[in-house]
Amino acid sequence: TQLLEQSPQFLSIQEGENLTVYCNSSSVFSSLQWYRQEPGEGPVLLVTVVTGGEVKKLKRLTFQFGDARKDSSLHITAAQPGDTGLYLCAGARAGTGNQFYFGTGTSLTVIP
């Protein structure tokens, strides 16, 4: 059983479109991370957010941590084929020594 549910599970869009991926839970997290994973490789860390309401930007990617620290979103502006991959959120609950539990994943395909 995974603590974090991501939506949508699959997403296929045209190059240049915008998209948002959601990561939701009923649990409170002390910190939350987003990873991107390409086929045949391990996940690669994109960002860590630790404060409720925090917003971080990484070029065309905007990450937000919910005020209650139970949810997060990833917004991509003007998607490019290089953004294709599996996006994973991962949350750490207080008192677990920053043991991160991964979400269910969102598979994104950007069509040229």
Added chain:
Amino acid sequence: EAGVVQSPRYKIIEKKQPVAFWCNPISGHNTLYWYRQNLGQGPELLIRYENEEAVDDSQLPKDRFSAERLKGVDSTLKIQPAELGDSAVYLCASSPRTGSYGYTFGSGTRLTVV
């Protein structure tokens, strides 16, 4: 700096056979994790080591899975005997210490049980 190294990259075995995976973490990283990932899904933790001590193995199916990290550096994950449902990618990750952010993952071992 070398990343997390896993071997083999691919393994195909018949059910009921044993299999072992090897992981060499980033030098100096005290914490090592083994995850299992099914296709298109998020990784699920199997075991976490702090140095040579397994501090969280609650999700490891102990009837057939075992792991060791004898000198607190590299680690081996074993399945004996393998079942069809064990087919997955087995990922190893490391981090500097407990409480640090951000894991570095290896490329994984894709296991197919036939």
